[in-house]
Amino acid sequence: MCMTLRPRGRAKREPTPELLGLIAGQFRALAEPARLSILHALEGKERTVTELVELTGLGQGNLSKHLQQLHACGFVSRRRDGLFVHYALADKDVLALCEIMCHRLEADIEAEQRVVAAR
Amino acid sequence: MCMTLRPRGRAKREPTPELLGLIAGQFRALAEPARLSILHALEGKERTVTELVELTGLGQGNLSKHLQQLHACGFVSRRRDGLFVHYALADKDVLALCEIMCHRLEADIEAEQRVVAAR
DNA sequence: AACATATATTCGTATTTACTACTACAGTAA
Protein backbone atom coordinates (compact mmCIF):
# COMPACT_ATOMS: atom_id res chain seq x y z
CA MET A 1 0.00 0.00 0.00
CA CYS A 2 0.93 3.61 -0.35
CA MET A 3 3.09 3.09 -3.39
CA THR A 4 2.14 6.30 -5.04
CA LEU A 5 1.75 9.21 -2.69
CA ARG A 6 5.31 9.24 -1.47
CA PRO A 7 8.64 9.36 -3.26
CA ARG A 8 9.95 6.02 -4.45
CA GLY A 9 12.28 4.06 -2.34
CA ARG A 10 11.44 5.87 0.85
CA ALA A 11 10.40 4.36 4.11
CA LYS A 12 6.81 3.23 4.29
CA ARG A 13 5.06 6.12 5.99
CA GLU A 14 2.22 8.50 5.47
CA PRO A 15 2.73 11.20 2.91
CA THR A 16 3.32 14.48 4.69
CA PRO A 17 1.05 17.46 4.04
CA GLU A 18 4.07 19.08 2.41
CA LEU A 19 4.42 16.25 -0.06
CA LEU A 20 0.72 16.28 -0.83
CA GLY A 21 1.00 20.00 -1.46
CA LEU A 22 3.91 19.50 -3.83
CA ILE A 23 2.11 16.80 -5.78
CA ALA A 24 -1.04 18.91 -5.92
CA GLY A 25 1.05 21.79 -7.23
CA GLN A 26 2.35 19.62 -10.05
CA PHE A 27 -1.18 18.68 -11.02
CA ARG A 28 -2.36 22.27 -10.71
CA ALA A 29 0.27 23.37 -13.21
CA LEU A 30 -1.49 21.14 -15.75
CA ALA A 31 -5.00 22.02 -14.62
CA GLU A 32 -5.41 24.92 -17.01
CA PRO A 33 -6.40 24.77 -20.69
CA ALA A 34 -4.10 27.67 -21.50
CA ARG A 35 -1.08 25.84 -20.14
CA LEU A 36 -2.04 22.61 -21.87
CA SER A 37 -2.29 24.60 -25.06
CA ILE A 38 1.24 25.87 -24.51
CA LEU A 39 2.54 22.38 -23.87
CA HIS A 40 0.84 21.14 -26.99
CA ALA A 41 2.48 23.90 -29.02
CA LEU A 42 5.83 22.72 -27.66
CA GLU A 43 5.38 19.14 -28.81
CA GLY A 44 8.14 18.19 -31.20
CA LYS A 45 10.06 21.46 -31.20
CA GLU A 46 11.06 24.33 -29.02
CA ARG A 47 9.36 27.70 -29.48
CA THR A 48 10.02 31.32 -28.65
CA VAL A 49 7.56 33.32 -26.62
CA THR A 50 6.56 35.22 -29.72
CA GLU A 51 5.84 32.00 -31.58
CA LEU A 52 3.79 30.76 -28.64
CA VAL A 53 1.75 33.96 -28.63
CA GLU A 54 0.78 33.25 -32.21
CA LEU A 55 0.22 29.54 -31.71
CA THR A 56 -1.88 29.82 -28.59
CA GLY A 57 -3.58 33.17 -29.04
CA LEU A 58 -2.73 34.13 -25.48
CA GLY A 59 -1.63 37.62 -24.53
CA GLN A 60 2.13 38.04 -24.18
CA GLY A 61 2.18 38.89 -20.50
CA ASN A 62 -0.31 36.21 -19.66
CA LEU A 63 1.63 33.67 -21.67
CA SER A 64 4.86 34.63 -19.97
CA LYS A 65 3.35 34.02 -16.57
CA HIS A 66 2.06 30.62 -17.60
CA LEU A 67 5.54 29.79 -18.82
CA GLN A 68 7.01 30.78 -15.47
CA GLN A 69 4.64 28.40 -13.73
CA LEU A 70 5.42 25.55 -16.07
CA HIS A 71 9.13 26.22 -15.67
CA ALA A 72 8.87 26.41 -11.88
CA CYS A 73 7.31 22.94 -11.93
CA GLY A 74 9.98 21.68 -14.29
CA PHE A 75 7.66 20.91 -17.18
CA VAL A 76 9.46 23.20 -19.63
CA SER A 77 13.07 24.22 -20.11
CA ARG A 78 14.34 27.66 -21.06
CA ARG A 79 17.16 28.65 -23.39
CA ARG A 80 18.14 32.22 -24.06
CA ASP A 81 19.41 33.04 -27.53
CA GLY A 82 20.09 36.73 -27.89
CA LEU A 83 16.84 38.59 -27.72
CA PHE A 84 14.74 35.47 -27.83
CA VAL A 85 13.94 32.87 -25.20
CA HIS A 86 13.24 29.40 -26.46
CA TYR A 87 11.03 27.11 -24.41
CA ALA A 88 10.80 23.35 -24.80
CA LEU A 89 9.23 20.37 -23.07
CA ALA A 90 11.59 19.39 -20.27
CA ASP A 91 10.83 15.67 -20.38
CA LYS A 92 8.32 13.05 -21.47
CA ASP A 93 6.25 13.22 -18.31
CA VAL A 94 3.74 15.69 -19.72
CA LEU A 95 3.13 13.42 -22.67
CA ALA A 96 2.63 10.41 -20.44
CA LEU A 97 0.33 12.28 -18.09
CA CYS A 98 -1.84 13.69 -20.85
CA GLU A 99 -1.99 10.31 -22.51
CA ILE A 100 -3.43 8.79 -19.36
CA MET A 101 -5.99 11.57 -19.12
CA CYS A 102 -6.98 11.22 -22.77
CA HIS A 103 -7.30 7.51 -22.31
CA ARG A 104 -9.63 8.09 -19.38
CA LEU A 105 -11.74 10.58 -21.29
CA GLU A 106 -11.99 8.26 -24.24
CA ALA A 107 -13.20 5.48 -21.98
CA ASP A 108 -15.82 7.77 -20.49
CA ILE A 109 -17.03 8.87 -23.90
CA GLU A 110 -17.30 5.29 -25.08
CA ALA A 111 -19.22 4.34 -21.95
CA GLU A 112 -21.65 7.18 -22.55
CA GLN A 113 -22.13 6.13 -26.14
CA ARG A 114 -22.91 2.60 -25.04
CA VAL A 115 -25.58 3.99 -22.72
CA VAL A 116 -27.07 6.04 -25.50
CA ALA A 117 -26.94 3.12 -27.93
CA ALA A 118 -28.68 0.84 -25.44
CA ARG A 119 -31.85 2.94 -25.49
CA MET B 1 3.33 14.82 -33.12
CA CYS B 2 0.31 15.55 -31.06
CA MET B 3 0.12 12.08 -29.58
CA THR B 4 -0.96 13.24 -26.20
CA LEU B 5 -3.43 16.07 -26.25
CA ARG B 6 -6.13 14.26 -28.12
CA PRO B 7 -7.84 10.94 -27.58
CA ARG B 8 -6.01 7.92 -28.91
CA GLY B 9 -6.77 6.62 -32.32
CA ARG B 10 -8.44 9.78 -33.48
CA ALA B 11 -7.64 11.70 -36.60
CA LYS B 12 -4.53 13.86 -36.45
CA ARG B 13 -5.89 17.28 -35.62
CA GLU B 14 -5.54 20.05 -33.10
CA PRO B 15 -7.05 19.39 -29.72
CA THR B 16 -10.22 21.40 -29.40
CA PRO B 17 -10.67 23.89 -26.57
CA GLU B 18 -13.33 21.53 -25.25
CA LEU B 19 -10.87 18.66 -25.03
CA LEU B 20 -8.26 20.86 -23.37
CA GLY B 21 -10.89 21.87 -20.86
CA LEU B 22 -11.78 18.27 -20.13
CA ILE B 23 -8.16 17.28 -19.65
CA ALA B 24 -7.55 20.31 -17.45
CA GLY B 25 -10.56 19.32 -15.40
CA GLN B 26 -9.10 15.89 -14.81
CA PHE B 27 -5.86 17.41 -13.60
CA ARG B 28 -7.70 19.95 -11.46
CA ALA B 29 -9.48 17.15 -9.65
CA LEU B 30 -6.06 15.99 -8.46
CA ALA B 31 -4.70 19.47 -7.84
CA GLU B 32 -5.81 19.63 -4.23
CA PRO B 33 -4.01 18.18 -1.21
CA ALA B 34 -7.32 17.34 0.43
CA ARG B 35 -8.40 15.21 -2.50
CA LEU B 36 -5.01 13.52 -2.75
CA SER B 37 -5.34 12.72 0.93
CA ILE B 38 -8.69 11.09 0.23
CA LEU B 39 -7.27 9.07 -2.62
CA HIS B 40 -4.40 7.95 -0.46
CA ALA B 41 -6.83 6.82 2.22
CA LEU B 42 -8.59 4.74 -0.43
CA GLU B 43 -5.46 2.88 -1.46
CA GLY B 44 -5.92 -0.81 -0.93
CA LYS B 45 -9.45 -0.80 0.41
CA GLU B 46 -12.75 0.97 0.09
CA ARG B 47 -13.88 3.34 2.83
CA THR B 48 -17.08 4.89 4.08
CA VAL B 49 -17.42 8.64 4.34
CA THR B 50 -17.24 8.38 8.11
CA GLU B 51 -14.00 6.46 7.89
CA LEU B 52 -12.60 9.03 5.50
CA VAL B 53 -13.52 11.83 7.88
CA GLU B 54 -11.36 10.18 10.53
CA LEU B 55 -8.53 9.26 8.18
CA THR B 56 -8.24 12.64 6.51
CA GLY B 57 -9.34 15.01 9.25
CA LEU B 58 -11.58 16.85 6.82
CA GLY B 59 -15.01 18.11 7.77
CA GLN B 60 -17.86 15.86 6.71
CA GLY B 61 -19.53 18.32 4.36
CA ASN B 62 -16.26 19.38 2.84
CA LEU B 63 -15.19 15.79 2.39
CA SER B 64 -18.46 14.89 0.73
CA LYS B 65 -17.99 17.65 -1.79
CA HIS B 66 -14.51 16.49 -2.62
CA LEU B 67 -15.85 12.99 -3.12
CA GLN B 68 -18.47 14.28 -5.54
CA GLN B 69 -15.73 15.92 -7.60
CA LEU B 70 -13.59 12.82 -7.64
CA HIS B 71 -16.60 10.73 -8.59
CA ALA B 72 -17.63 13.16 -11.34
CA CYS B 73 -14.16 12.75 -12.86
CA GLY B 74 -14.33 8.99 -12.49
CA PHE B 75 -11.46 8.64 -10.05
CA VAL B 76 -13.55 6.97 -7.36
CA SER B 77 -16.50 4.59 -7.43
CA ARG B 78 -19.46 4.62 -5.08
CA ARG B 79 -21.32 1.71 -3.50
CA ARG B 80 -24.29 2.17 -1.21
CA ASP B 81 -24.72 -0.37 1.57
CA GLY B 82 -27.65 0.51 3.77
CA LEU B 83 -26.90 3.67 5.62
CA PHE B 84 -23.30 3.79 4.49
CA VAL B 85 -21.71 4.76 1.20
CA HIS B 86 -18.45 3.06 0.38
CA TYR B 87 -15.99 4.81 -1.89
CA ALA B 88 -13.09 3.15 -3.66
CA LEU B 89 -10.45 3.95 -6.26
CA ALA B 90 -12.09 3.48 -9.64
CA ASP B 91 -8.94 2.36 -11.46
CA LYS B 92 -5.16 2.39 -11.41
CA ASP B 93 -4.82 5.72 -13.16
CA VAL B 94 -4.53 7.72 -9.97
CA LEU B 95 -1.70 5.52 -8.81
CA ALA B 96 0.11 5.86 -12.12
CA LEU B 97 -0.36 9.62 -12.21
CA CYS B 98 0.85 10.16 -8.67
CA GLU B 99 3.79 7.88 -9.27
CA ILE B 100 4.92 10.03 -12.16
CA MET B 101 4.57 13.16 -10.04
CA CYS B 102 6.48 11.62 -7.15
CA HIS B 103 9.19 10.54 -9.52
CA ARG B 104 9.47 14.10 -10.80
CA LEU B 105 9.62 15.56 -7.31
CA GLU B 106 12.25 13.06 -6.27
CA ALA B 107 14.37 14.00 -9.26
CA ASP B 108 14.04 17.67 -8.34
CA ILE B 109 15.01 17.03 -4.74
CA GLU B 110 18.04 15.02 -5.80
CA ALA B 111 19.09 17.76 -8.19
CA GLU B 112 18.84 20.32 -5.41
CA GLN B 113 20.89 18.14 -3.11
CA ARG B 114 23.59 17.82 -5.74
CA VAL B 115 23.72 21.59 -5.96
CA VAL B 116 24.00 21.90 -2.21
CA ALA B 117 26.63 19.16 -2.03
CA ALA B 118 28.71 20.85 -4.71
CA ARG B 119 29.30 23.94 -2.56
C1' DA C 1 -45.59 7.29 12.73
C1' DA C 2 -41.17 9.45 15.29
C1' DC C 3 -36.37 9.20 15.82
C1' DA C 4 -31.44 8.39 14.89
C1' DT C 5 -27.52 8.08 11.92
C1' DA C 6 -24.88 8.63 7.49
C1' DT C 7 -24.38 11.33 3.64
C1' DA C 8 -25.37 15.25 0.56
C1' DT C 9 -26.30 20.04 -0.31
C1' DT C 10 -26.74 25.10 0.43
C1' DC C 11 -25.05 29.50 2.06
C1' DG C 12 -21.66 32.96 3.14
C1' DT C 13 -16.84 34.06 3.16
C1' DA C 14 -11.98 34.24 2.39
C1' DT C 15 -8.44 32.85 -0.62
C1' DT C 16 -6.66 31.82 -5.02
C1' DT C 17 -5.93 32.78 -9.70
C1' DA C 18 -6.40 33.87 -14.71
C1' DC C 19 -6.79 37.74 -17.25
C1' DT C 20 -5.90 42.68 -19.28
C1' DA C 21 -3.32 46.76 -19.32
C1' DC C 22 0.57 48.79 -18.22
C1' DT C 23 5.36 49.13 -16.87
C1' DA C 24 10.10 47.38 -16.30
C1' DC C 25 13.96 44.83 -17.79
C1' DA C 26 17.17 42.51 -21.14
C1' DG C 27 19.52 42.38 -25.35
C1' DT C 28 20.70 44.33 -30.03
C1' DA C 29 21.66 47.85 -33.39
C1' DA C 30 22.13 52.51 -34.93
Next chain:
DNA sequence: TTACTGTAGTAGTAAATACGAATATATGTT
Protein backbone atom coordinates in the same frame (compact mmCIF):
# COMPACT_ATOMS: atom_id res chain seq x y z
C1' DT D 1 24.34 57.06 -25.67
C1' DT D 2 19.36 56.44 -27.77
C1' DA D 3 16.08 53.67 -29.98
C1' DC D 4 13.96 49.32 -30.75
C1' DT D 5 12.38 44.60 -29.86
C1' DG D 6 11.40 40.50 -26.99
C1' DT D 7 10.40 38.99 -22.51
C1' DA D 8 9.24 39.48 -17.59
C1' DG D 9 6.91 41.61 -13.83
C1' DT D 10 3.17 44.60 -11.43
C1' DA D 11 -1.57 46.36 -10.34
C1' DG D 12 -6.25 45.83 -10.47
C1' DT D 13 -10.34 43.03 -11.31
C1' DA D 14 -13.52 39.31 -11.96
C1' DA D 15 -14.32 34.47 -11.55
C1' DA D 16 -13.48 30.06 -9.38
C1' DT D 17 -13.22 27.44 -5.22
C1' DA D 18 -12.13 25.43 -0.58
C1' DC D 19 -13.87 25.78 3.75
C1' DG D 20 -17.10 25.84 8.04
C1' DA D 21 -21.73 26.06 9.56
C1' DA D 22 -26.15 25.00 8.98
C1' DT D 23 -29.69 22.49 6.65
C1' DA D 24 -31.64 18.82 3.78
C1' DT D 25 -32.04 14.12 2.26
C1' DA D 26 -31.74 9.10 2.65
C1' DT D 27 -31.86 4.88 5.04
C1' DG D 28 -32.71 2.17 9.05
C1' DT D 29 -34.81 1.37 13.74
C1' DT D 30 -38.23 1.41 17.20
